[in-house]
Amino acid sequence: MSTAEASPVTAAEAKELFSDLDRLPALLLAVSGGPDSTALMLLMVRWWRTLQIKPKLFAVTVDHGLRAESKREAAEVARLARKLGVAHATLRWTGKKPAAGLQEAARAARYGLLAAAARKLKATHVVTAHTRDDQAETVLIRMSRGSGLVGLAAMTRISPLPGDGQRGIMLVRPLLDVPKLRLVATLRAAKIPFADDPSNRDPRFTRARLRGLMGELAREGLDARRLSLLARRARRADQAIEAVVDHAEAALTSLSPKRPSMSMDAAAYSGLPAEIGLRLLGRALTRLGNEGPVELAKLEALKAALDAAQIAGIQPYRRSLAGAIVTLKGPRITVERAPPRRGRTLTTRPAGNVRPTKSR
Numbered sequence: 001m002s003t004a005e006a007s008p009v010t011a012a013e014a015k016e017l018f019s020d021l022d023r024l025p026a027l028l029l030a031v032s033g034g035p036d037s038t039a040l041m042l043l044m045v046r047w048w049r050t051l052q053i054k055p056k057l058f059a060v061t062v063d064h065g066l067r068a069e070s071k072r073e074a075a076e077v078a079r080l081a082r083k084l085g086v087a088h089a090t091l092r093w094t095g096k097k098p099a100a101g102l103q104e105a106a107r108a109a110r111y112g113l114l115a116a117a118a119r120k121l122k123a124t125h126v127v128t129a130h131t132r133d134d135q136a137e138t139v140l141i142r143m144s145r146g147s148g149l150v151g152l153a154a155m156t157r158i159s160p161l162p163g164d165g166q167r168g169i170m171l172v173r174p175l176l177d178v179p180k181l182r183l184v185a186t187l188r189a190a191k192i193p194f195a196d197d198p199s200n201r202d203p204r205f206t207r208a209r210l211r212g213l214m215g216e217l218a219r220e221g222l223d224a225r226r227l228s229l230l231a232r233r234a235r236r237a238d239q240a241i242e243a244v245v246d247h248a249e250a251a252l253t254s255l256s257p258k259r260p261s262m263s264m265d266a267a268a269y270s271g272l273p274a275e276i277g278l279r280l281l282g283r284a285l286t287r288l289g290n291e292g293p294v295e296l297a298k299l300e301a302l303k304a305a306l307d308a309a310q311i312a313g314i315q316p317y318r319r320s321l322a323g324a325i326v327t328l329k330g331p332r333i334t335v336e337r338a339p340p341r342r343g344r345t346l347t348t349r350p351a352g353n354v355r356p357t358k359s360r
Contacts, residue, residue, distance in 0.1 A: 009043055017174045025056065027172075029057065030127065033073040034129075036130075041080070045085070059088045060090075061089075093106065093113065129175050133214075141206060156235070157173055159171050245279045265331060281299065281303055282294050302326065323337065
């Protein structure tokens with residue numbers, strides 16, 4: 001490891017990290033009390049003090065109530081925020097906690113509370129302290145689940161806040177290329193203590209188990225820097241593919257003025273490269289269905305079945321997925337909103353390897 005990767009973050013670097021945030025009216029900082037978010041608050045306050053036109057700064061700590069120490073840690077964050085001159089509030093996740101999927105439920109609750117706080121404070125951007133190490137772990141998790149390019153691109157610097165719907169609150173990750181060690185070094189140089197959450201090392205959780213492998217992977221050359229580089233390259237390739245899908249959508253598809261549906265020429269669709277056709281179909285299902293984004297494996301299975309139906313000459317052919325119906329009839333493929341579920345078969349009689357699927 002180089003000395004630079006374990007040195008404090010400088011004022012000049014902080015200015016560059018936050019340079020696109022200075023014209024926003026208000027920023028909500030998510031501060032847990034751990035080293036990453038504590039350093040985020042310190043660095044942002046140092047940067048904020050140099051500005052002539054200053055956005056309002058608010059810090060929020062979400063107390064999930066999962067550890068006895070969490071209340072004390074939230075109080076420590078509040079004390080540091082007061083010392084730095086930042087308004088602070090502690091939000092608590094109340095109610096019964098699930099026995100399974102605890103981390104996922106806690107994450108959803110955290111973002112929900114942050115979204116509510118941002119709306120109350122009229123902040124359009126929530127800032128979190130995700131680091132290069134977090135990015136690397138996310139890439140490993142996505143790889144272990146067989147993700148495609150979109151998944152391997154992992155986290156982006158700015159994205160819609162999860163769980164916020166269409167309300168327009170954005171999530172900003174300005175430290176995404178900063179190693180965690182540099183944030184720890186920043187706090188130590190400033191003599192600021194931070195909390196240590198033991199759940200970050202709890203082997204019950206996937207991220208913690210993969211975190212434990214990072215040292216061994218780094219010795220083989222697969223360190224956080226390389227994994228983050230993979231994410232950037234995957235994102236670059238993904239953006240290029242999306243541009244081609246935009247062109248294909250404009251050239252091949254048409255919308256019905258009578259009911260929400262999209263159709264395209266079946267022969268032209270079958271001539272598209274597989275990834276372009278897959279994404280084009282996925283877009284239509286997401287827009288016209290009522291069950292949210294489509295799982296990649298299910299989308300791949302649907303496209304394979306549709307391709308097989310075209311080759312076998314099955315007419316008409318229907319399949320449902322994600323609250324939408326895909327129909328191959330004559331020279332057209334149509335995607336439209338599915339009717340209310342009644343347990344009836346939506347797929348026409350198959351041939352060969354094409355199997356019927358019931359609406360579930």
